[in-house]
Amino acid sequence: MSSTHTTSCIAKSTRGSVQRWSQTLIPTVRQAPSDAEMPSHVFMIRAGFIRQVGAGVYNYLPLAWRSLRKVSEIIREEMDAAGASELLMPAFQPMELYAGTKRDIDYGDLLFTLEDRHGRKLALGPTHEEVITDLMCGALTSYKQFPLNLYQIQTKFRDEFRPRAGLLRGREFIMKDAYSFHLDLDGDAGLNATYDKMHRAYTNIFTRCGLDFSAVEAEAGPIGGSASHEFMVNCEAGEDTILVCQESGYAANVEKAEIGERAWSFEVAADSELVKHHTPNMPGIHSVAEHLSTTPSGMLKSIVLRTTEESPRWVIAVVRGDHEVNESKVRDAIGCSVELADEGEAKAAGFVIGYVSPRVCSSIDLLLVVDPDALAGASWATGADEPDHHVTGFNWSRDMGDAIRGGKIQVADIRNAQGGDPSPRVAGSVLQERKGIEVGHIFKLGTKYSEAIGLDVLNKDQKKQSVIMGCYGIGVSRTLAACVEMSHDDNGIIWPAAIAPFHVHLVVIKPNEPEVQEAVSAMSDELAGHGIDVFIDDRAERPGPKFKDADLIGLPIRLTISPKTIEQGEVEFKLRSDDARGVGHPREAIVQMCLDALAP
């Protein structure tokens, strides 16, 4: 058994590690538990990487832990190279820390809370903005200390409404979170410079991990702040939708994606009568459209929203029936954040929920915001503002003339973009829709947390100034799952070399034969000497199960040694990504072949 002894305490060993199946725990199974559905979940269980403990809580078995450590190491190298330094904060967080930011309210039930024996309330950290900002209050004392970027790799806790798909969404998961501190937005020490550095570091990290990913513009969400980018692993099974303009390189999450100019006019002449129809018991826009002999794209959808101000106002957002209202865009259009109206309150105010039309603005005081696509037609089907009725033949110019002349209608991009929409950057180009799994997210926080918690320092001009912050997250355990989701076939996982638990899977046929054992030791020793991590399947199994398990585990290179190959002076070599069976090669050529195959 080779080891990684070094005589020096400063020289890092470049020797690869060698591990034998018989000495570790890799419980592969032919049949995954029936509750596993996503490929990453199924294969990580079948290949013996993880085992479930509870909903969204998993054991990371030796293979998974090796991969996680490799991902973490890549993250550390790139973060350190970008000028960040690692620290470790506790998972326990006193509830008082949330008093300033009120994020306990924003997070709500997502926050795991507990009480100690003295009745003090604690949270299990979902992220660490509060803790680190509080830490900095006592540690950042001079403008000369800026900029500063600190990170940690640590287990996070979120009581997800619905954990699922193995490591893709756990309640306990491993995350890298980084926080940067500045006094300026611009300049070498400013937030923008560090944000750009992090953007590059993330690009390096995910590239080195061997992932096919896209960096896209994103909504900041409850973390708060201004600019934000997400790093998405490109994968059809992803939960997130992103839109891409090939010509300009523009890419954004559907929550954020802008849509290019669309032609519209209030002055489209009516071409049919306004007719009322009885439409009882028709859930959903599709059944109504069918009953009215039209399609959702021939209908108007009027969503009742409420502003979140002290004295809330009603807002009606009108989009075409086949489009989705985007609340963030409505917020940007009217300059105030909104939320879906409570159904009871809306009914009490006179809205006939399910049958609302733009015409309701004549009877109720409200803000009317309309998407351009909802104006590009002469005749629409929409609600009749009375129970169980819709109208056809609605025409903006004829039926909303007063509101239009009164300037009561605001026209703005307020819907989610979708494939085929015009690009916001290049006229004539269209957006393409893709799916992705979010593995990283970077934010410009600004002063949200420093103001709430009171993190300020004296600047050069001896003026008190709130510290400007950025924060940068990577879902480490999710990255692993996303990688499997992105890279697998019917037989199992296909790991990129950089984050595979080992580089070489050495299948041993007849492991009890002395000459085989000798050949295996020599081979693995030589490979390890070149920095290659070798995994030896030394089990007393027949060849069939061994090959099946090798495919399942998915290490990049498979070598096979048997009495036959020894007799021929060969070792069989096969790449996991190749479908063909392995081919024998001269024993002396093998190490170089492995090195070539693993070269970046």
Add this chain to the structure above:
RNA sequence: CAGGGUGUAGCUCAGCUUGGUAGAGCGUCUGGUUUGGGACCAGAAGGUCGCAGGUUCAAAUCCUGUCUCCCUGACCA
């Protein structure tokens, strides 16, 4: 949280309707034959049927409660 489903051997599942000795396949263990893509023969171990209560002479099965886990939705690394 709302809606739907589920819980019987390590895994996949049958048995439940109509109450009457706990079942199969895979896996595991033993012995033998095998040995390059999930072998064969013979044998063995392994379950208080999620938990609690109730009905009954008798409950995996019927009733009540409760918990678990999964799926669909809003949220997020």
